[in-house]
Amino acid sequence: GGSPTKNNWSIVMDVKFPVLSAFTGLWETDALASGDGDFFIRDDSGAGTFGALGISGQYNGFVNADAWTRIAVTVDSTTAPGTYTLNSYVDGVFVGTSTTGVAPGGREAVKSVLHLFTDDDGETSAGLVNSVAYYGEVLSETAIVSLGGPAAAGIPAAANQVGRWNFDNNLNNAISGRAAMTAVGGWSPAYVSESIGGSPATVLSFPAFDNTQALDMPNQATPDDLGVATTTNTWSIVMDVKFPVLSGFTALYDTDSPIEGDGEYFIRDDSGGGLFGAIGISGQYNGVVNADQWTRIAVTVDGSASGGAYVVTGYIDGVLAGTSTTSNAPNGRQAIDEILHLFRDNDFETAAGMINSLAFYDEVLTAEVIAALGGASAAGIPVQAVADADFDNDGDVDGADFLTWQRGFGTASGATNAQGDADGNGAINSADLAVWKSKYGAAAGATAAAVPEPAAAVLAALALAGCVGRRARRR
Numbered sequence: 001g002g003s004p005t006k007n008n009w010s011i012v013m014d015v016k017f018p019v020l021s022a023f024t025g026l027w028e029t030d031a032l033a034s035g036d037g038d039f040f041i042r043d044d045s046g047a048g049t050f051g052a053l054g055i056s057g058q059y060n061g062f063v064n065a066d067a068w069t070r071i072a073v074t075v076d077s078t079t080a081p082g083t084y085t086l087n088s089y090v091d092g093v094f095v096g097t098s099t100t101g102v103a104p105g106g107r108e109a110v111k112s113v114l115h116l117f118t119d120d121d122g123e124t125s126a127g128l129v130n131s132v133a134y135y136g137e138v139l140s141e142t143a144i145v146s147l148g149g150p151a152a153a154g155i156p157a158a159a160n161q162v163g164r165w166n167f168d169n170n171l172n173n174a175i176s177g178r179a180a181m182t183a184v185g186g187w188s189p190a191y192v193s194e195s196i197g198g199s200p201a202t203v204l205s206f207p208a209f210d211n212t213q214a215l216d217m218p219n220q221a222t223p224d225d226l227g228v229a230t231t232t233n234t235w236s237i238v239m240d241v242k243f244p245v246l247s248g249f250t251a252l253y254d255t256d257s258p259i260e261g262d263g264e265y266f267i268r269d270d271s272g273g274g275l276f277g278a279i280g281i282s283g284q285y286n287g288v289v290n291a292d293q294w295t296r297i298a299v300t301v302d303g304s305a306s307g308g309a310y311v312v313t314g315y316i317d318g319v320l321a322g323t324s325t326t327s328n329a330p331n332g333r334q335a336i337d338e339i340l341h342l343f344r345d346n347d348f349e350t351a352a353g354m355i356n357s358l359a360f361y362d363e364v365l366t367a368e369v370i371a372a373l374g375g376a377s378a379a380g381i382p383v384q385a386v387a388d389a390d391f392d393n394d395g396d397v398d399g400a401d402f403l404t405w406q407r408g409f410g411t412a413s414g415a416t417n418a419q420g421d422a423d424g425n426g427a428i429n430s431a432d433l434a435v436w437k438s439k440y441g442a443a444a445g446a447t448a449a450a451v452p453e454p455a456a457a458v459l460a461a462l463a464l465a466g467c468v469g470r471r472a473r474r475r
Contacts, residue, residue, distance in 0.1 A: 005109035007077040007084075008176060010135040013116075014150040016068045017041070017127040019048040024127075025119035026071070029110055037119035038100075038107055039073060039086070053088040053095060060088055060096020068130070068150040074138045077103035084108040087141075091149035094141055131155045137176045143382050162220045163360035166380045167191070167204040171215075178220055181342075185213030196240070196294045196356060197427055198413030199378035203356040206343060208247070214254070214344035215355075219336045221362035224303075231335035233303030233310070236361040240376040242294045243267070243353040245274040250353075251345035252279075252297065255336050263345035264326075264334055265299055265312065274351075279314040279321055286322025287314060294356070294376040300364045303329035310334040317375035318431030320367055357381045374422075374431040389422045389436040397439040405432055 017024060025037030041051040042059045052059035053071065063069055072089040079085045084107065086098045100107050116132070117124060131154030147155060164174040169191045171181040183189050190205045206215060221232040243250055251263030267277040268285045278285035279297060289295050298315040310329045314321040326333045340360075343350055357380030373381065389397045391404040408420035408428040415421040420428045422435035 005105050005111055006136065007104035007109050008075065008136075008138050009110060010072065010074040010137065010139040010144075011114075012070065012072040012133045012135075012139075012144070012147060012155050014068060014070050014130040014132075014155065015127055016066065016130075017125045018066045019125065020045075020051050020063075020065045021048065021123060021125045023119070023123035024051070024125040025117060025123055026073075028115040028118045028120075029108060030115075030120075032115060032118065035120055037123060040119075040123065041125075053090070054098040055086065056098060056100045058096070058098035060098070061090045062095070063090060070147065070150045070155070072139070072144045072147065074144075075108045076138045077108075089141075089144050092145045092147055094144075137174070140379065140382070146382060148388070160362045161359055162362045163217065163358075164381065165217075165358045167355060167357065168202050171204075179218040181218070182216045184216050185209065187213050192354070194242070194294070194354065194356070196376055196378040201356050201378035201380075203242075203354045205354050206352065208348075208352045209344050209350045210348060211344070211346045214341035217340045217342055217358070217360065219338055219340055219360075221336070221360070224330070231331050231337055232362070233330040233332075233335050234301065234364055235336065236298065236300040236363065236365040237340075237358070238296065238298040238361075238365075238370070238373060238381050239358040240294060240296050240356040240380065241353055242292065242356075243289075243351045244292045245351065246271075246277050246289075246291045247274065247349060247351040249345070249349035250277070250351040251343060251349055252299070254341040254344045254346070255334060256341070256346070261346055263349060265314075266345075266349065279316065280324040281312060282324055282326045284322070284324035286324075287316045287319075288321075289316060296373065296376040296381070298365065298370045298373065300370075301334045302364045303332075303334060308332075315367075315370045317429065318371045318373055319434050368435075371431060371434040372422075374435075375427060375429060388417055389432070389439040391418055391420055391422075393418070397436065397441065402436055402440075405436055409433075 020041055020043045022043050024041040026039045026041065028037045039055050041053055041063050043051045049065050051063050053061050053063060070091050074087045076085045080099065082103055083099050083101050084103045088095050130150065133155040163178055165171065165181055166174050171189060173180055187207055191202055192205050194201050194203045219232055221235055223230050224233055246267055246269045248269050250267040252265045254263045265281050267279055267289050269277045274291055276288055276290045278287050279289060280286055296317050300313045302311040308329055309325045309327055310333065312324045312326060312334060343353065356376065359381040389401055391401045405420035405428065408415060411419065411428040413427060415428045420432055422432040
């Protein structure tokens with residue numbers, strides 16, 4: 001019984017409060033005037049000049065009054081059963097954790113509306129807000145760090161990611177409410193430990209499939225073929241994979257029903273010994289994928305091009321490898337119906353391998369966005385990526401930043417942005433150079449908006465008055 005609630009979620013906001021009240025409410029989950037606010041800035045200066053973030057007497061961090069600040073909070077009801085765990089970030093930096101109960105369905109549960117900047121007994125402040133982003137999941141610290149501080153362009157929107165699987169001992173979808181993958185054809189998923197970029201990861205190991213086997217990904221994108229409105233013809237996929245030895249052709253995916261047709265995208269062994277190969281389809285292969293090495297492969301499929309062809313573009317570790325074309329768009333070779341069959345082919349052109357992370361998008365990702373994703377990482381493919389090639393933090397991307405990248409080139413792990421790591425994966429490589437090239441000559445403010453559909457930068461002055469009502473809970 002009762003109304004449905006959201007108990008695992010995140011919020012990010014770019015705000016400025018000229019003067020802080022003793023407590024400044026950031027949100028309220030109850031109906032207006034019916035209960036206390038559910039997250040606050042507490043004035044720690046005694047004069048409204050700076051404060052800390054939190055709830056229930058657990059306050060952390062430092063928020064200056066009269067300064068634009070990007071505040072991010074994740075709400076998690078699963079880490080500690082029966083309790084909400086709230087992690088707070090200021091300008092992309094983790095500042096602390098607060099807990100409150102009872103979960104689920106309790107204090108931090110969002111119903112149909114989340115009331116911003118209100119409180120039942122007037123503990124609010126006048127302020128300004130430039131951008132707010134709400135997520136139906138608990139963002140990782142990596143994702144929030146990548147968002148950084150406030151920007152005039154607002155909080156960059158995530159690409160339209162409709163599926164993300166991290167294979168942490170299961171085939172579940174990491175996006176709330178989305179479907180899991182399935183193992184078909186009688187094989188059993190096996191999970192093993194690997195090191196990726198110097199960090200440990202749990203990954204899925206799979207055999208070389210026969211033509212009845214596959215790792216099946218449910219298609220949760222929107223059908224876009226007006227003629228046969230059951231297929232998706234414009235989409236993108238990103239995967240972190242490792243194949244110890246390549247076959248003559250190693251299938252990455254197949255859109256057909258089992259046994260019915262050839263795979264739709266392959267790694268072609270160009271070494272003659274399974275050591276390295278190129279990615280593509282229909283005789284058009286590009287780039288280099290090394291066997292026995294973790295690699296982030298991204299493929300975009302555009303079925304909207306004129307002439308009835310699919311334009312299929314491949315990327316390796318964030319760097320463009322090349323473009324292939326194949327026919328009969330829409331509803332042709334690259335059209336996905338209900339299922340995308342991973343690593344399957346009708347005539348056994350497959351290889352045993354491992355996968356750490358896979359993300360599926362209901363759009364054609366841009367080269368800039370894929371460059372920002374960079375190479376394979378133990379943390380997997382992020383919800384969103386923000387590329388920053390202003391390594392010296394002087395407000396522009398220029399030759400000095402290139403020299404920083406050049407000095408750091410070859411660092412395999414543990415690198416910082418100041419050392420030349422543009423995509424935030426800890427390594428300094430050609431993917432970071434690709435980001436620098438795409439940003440060269442740009443102001444640093446433009447660097448922060450490296451994902452599609454940036455949030456609207458509408459500056460709204462808010463005169464925020466609290467509602468009078470009963471005090472239901474302690475802050």
